[in-house]
Amino acid sequence: MSRRDEILDVAVAVLEEQGPDAVTMRELAARMGIRAPSLYKHVRDKDDILAGLQERALIDMARHLAAAEPGLGALADAYRSWAMAHPRLYEVATRRPLARERIAPGVESAAAAPIVAAAGGDEHLARALWALAHGLVDLELSNRFPPGADLDATWRKALTGFEK
Amino acid sequence: MSRRDEILDVAVAVLEEQGPDAVTMRELAARMGIRAPSLYKHVRDKDDILAGLQERALIDMARHLAAAEPGLGALADAYRSWAMAHPRLYEVATRRPLARERIAPGVESAAAAPIVAAAGGDEHLARALWALAHGLVDLELSNRFPPGADLDATWRKALTGFEK
DNA sequence: AATTCTTGGCTAACACTGTTAACCAAGAAT
DNA sequence: ATTCTTGGTTAACAGTGTTAGCCAAGAATT
Structure with missing residues (x-):
């Protein structure tokens, strides 16, 4: 190593x-x-370290998403559970421009692949699903939802719009 | 002043x-x-200033959303256009826990009101819509979408799931 | 075997950050 | 006439990322 x-x-x-x-x-x-x-x-500098963390987060999340059962619900669960298991890493990986130059090629698309697959290949739908999951996680992590909000119910409601 | x-x-x-x-x-x-x-x-300290910015952002965004035409599409446009007009302010207001203690009461609910209204009073639907819009904006602002992605189309697709 | 090069550590230092302490002048209040 | 309050000042501190310059030990080369 x-x-x-x-x-x-x-x-x-x-x-x-x-x-x-x-x-x-x-x-x-x-x-x-x-x-x-x-x-x-x-x-190189501290930014280089943060870019490394970003890459690691993408790789690990990609593996976690790929291991999910088929179906939108299971994929959403996987997304959320990874983020909640590594909240700080999720933030640091997410709240900065993607350092595409410093990240191994293929990592970005590998992370996206399970979502694109769940969207049946529709890239716009895939991005919408991704944004939905990211938005829910991001708002939860920064405590934007009122305390005591039933977020399980929110996730369920959020996905109803997209389940075929 | x-x-x-x-x-x-x-x-x-x-x-x-x-x-x-x-x-x-x-x-x-x-x-x-x-x-x-x-x-x-x-x-009090620098954090106090950032909390003040957060409050201002909420107030201004609430006014902007309230002025939107009725309908989910117009509301979504309003959300996105405000964020794109004040990208840094959106980030600083959004990427930190809501400082509820330092923010005037009613501001938070005023910002939420137009979304809740568009959701017909369903709070879970409102939060899902909010997360969707926030996710799309946040990913766009941090350059997570591939360069050249047609985000107008993504927004349209994203909303189809929720238009009754 | 003798030399040179490379690797990976070190100390000292710099410019910058948020923040506190101690002080002080001017106007308001008593 | 005196005191208190307001809103400024300078000096200083600990902590940040980062660079320069040095040096010992092992690897590589002659």
């Missing part, structure tokens, strides 16, 4: 354990037993 | 002109002809 990958491992751990503000060059370095400037021997 | 409101005015200007990273206490102060520490006489 490359040193860069070790850094990304540590970054994921810090992110999920202590939140995004704790993902600092000095904290990552400390966990690895080195000093912050040494990180730059393996990584 | 209170000094706090002046600060928020400046913050909005800096945000839209130079992006979120430029919204710094020293930059805001410089534009007002004072020094950074003086801002703290009118504002």
Whole structure:
């Protein structure tokens, strides 16, 4: 495993354990037993680390979505459950422009594939479904829904419009 | 107009002109002809400023949505056009937990009202519609859709599921 | 075997961030 | 005439990402 990958491992751990503000060059370095400037021997800058996290999130989510049972409902469940299992990672991967230059080719389309399949190949429908799921997750993660809202019911209602 | 409101005015200007990273206490102060520490006489901390921006965004968006023609399509257009007219403000207002304690009561429900109305009072449907619109806007703003994607068509397709 | 090159660490330092403390002048209130 | 409040000031601190310059150890080359 490359040193860069070790850094990304540590970054994921810090992110999920202590939140995004704790993902600092000095904290990552400390966990690895080195000093912050040494990180730059393996990584271009902090943005490079975040792009790495984004790529990892896409890959992992793609695998999770691909393993879902067939059908729109199961796919939606998979999407939501992945996000809720890795909330910080979901945010950091999602709330920044896709760094297409820094991400291995095919990763983006692999993540999209299960959704496109569920949409029967209709790319507009696929994007609509994706946006719907992302919107629900994003609003839930940033506490925009009133406390106590029955989000299971909301998800069910949301999907009725699209189930054939 | 209170000094706090002046600060928020400046913050909005800096945000839209130079992006979120430029919204710094020293930059805001410089534009007002004072020094950074003086801002703290009118504002609790930087988070207080961001909460103020969030409140302003909600109010302005509520007015814009309320002025839309009746019908789901027009409401969706209004939502999207407001976001595209104030992209940075939309982000900063949306990508942080709703600071309900710092926001005037009624603002949140006023912003939600037009959507709830369009949903015929069904709160789950309203939240689904909101999430759909937010998801589409959010993904567009962070450049997640492939370059050149026909988003008008995606919006049209997205709404077909919900038009009665 | 002797030399050079590369790798991956180090310290020191810089410019910038939000924020606090301590001070002070001017007008309002008593 | 005195005191209090308002809204500004400078100096400073801890923490951020990042660069420059140095150096030891192992790899590679002659």
